[in-house]
Amino acid sequence: GENVEQHPSTLSVQEGDSAVIKCTYSDSASNYFPWYKQELGKRPQLIIDIRSNVGEKKDQRIAVTLNKTAKHFSLHITETQPEDSAVYFCAAPLAGSGNTGKLIFGQGTTLQVKP
Amino acid sequence: GAVVSQHPSWVICKSGTSVKIECRSLDFQATTMFWYRQFPKQSLMLMATSNEGSKATYEQGVEKDKFLINHASLTLSTLTVTSAHPEDSSFYICSAPPRGGTEAFFGQGTRLTVV
Numbered sequence A: 001g002e003n004v005e006q007h008p009s010t011l012s013v014q015e016g017d018s019a020v021i022k023c024t025y026s027d028s029a030s031n032y033f034p035w036y037k038q039e040l041g042k043r044p045q046l047i048i049d050i051r052s053n054v055g056e057k058k059d060q061r062i063a064v065t066l067n068k069t070a071k072h073f074s075l076h077i078t079e080t081q082p083e084d085s086a087v088y089f090c091a092a093p094l095a096g097s098g099n100t101g102k103l104i105f106g107q108g109t110t111l112q113v114k115p
Numbered sequence B: 001g002a003v004v005s006q007h008p009s010w011v012i013c014k015s016g017t018s019v020k021i022e023c024r025s026l027d028f029q030a031t032t033m034f035w036y037r038q039f040p041k042q043s044l045m046l047m048a049t050s051n052e053g054s055k056a057t058y059e060q061g062v063e064k065d066k067f068l069i070n071h072a073s074l075t076l077s078t079l080t081v082t083s084a085h086p087e088d089s090s091f092y093i094c095s096a097p098p099r100g101g102t103e104a105f106f107g108q109g110t111r112l113t114v115v
Helices: none
Strands: A005-007 A009-012 A019-025 A032-038 A046-051 A056-060 A062-067 A071-078 A084-092 A104-105 A109-114 B005-006 B010-013 B019-025 B032-038 B045-051 B067-073 B076-081 B090-096 B110-113
Touching: A005 A084, A009 A019, A019 A084, A019 A109, A019 B076, A032 A062, A046 A056, A046 A062, A071 A084, A071 B076, A104 B045, B005 B090, B010 B019, B019 B032, B019 B110, B032 B067, B032 B076, B045 B067, B045 B076
Parallel strands: A009 A109, B010 B110
Antiparallel strands: A005 A019, A019 A071, A032 A046, A032 A084, A056 A062, A062 A071, A084 A104, A084 A109, B005 B019, B019 B076, B032 B045, B032 B090, B067 B076, B090 B110
16 A cells, blocks of 8 residues: 655754755555644644646745655755744555545654744 | 534543544535544554445554444534543544545544543
């Protein structure tokens, strides 16, 4: 089945620096890759997603890149701010689920942005 | 975006009792909803898929007789944790994609504590 690996598990950066989180997936049929931000005790919030027909997508300080050949995708946060501190999860559709919202999640990355 | 509401936000119950958690899609219809469990400092693990009008499908290792799922309508799915034990204490989160959609919208989550 689908397997999603996420690295690093923790990331500490200085305010204003960039942060990059990487994920790899195993199912070559996957075509939807979301990134979620989760604050303590709260629901995951979708921050950006990418579909397999594009290689990069940007939304202000956040960008996601996708390499379908290598089966990996990355989250890039520029000009980090303390409020970016949270746990970030990548996800991919479960193998055979038909990309219907049934997701398998990476292990999560705890991002700490130091003021 | 679409709104998914989950109730209750938190619940404390005694060992051996059952607890019901509701997941509602407020402004869209969802033929499918997903239930996840998240232990502290861990990722979201898919438990089961709730299907309107048919039986739920469970992921490997999830006991269907312990975690009863009922998808009563196109906007409501319920998860009942039966004969709860302390090891069932966790954060339970539902998600629902709008019909035909890929993006998953999450409920607020339910913090279950079994004492």
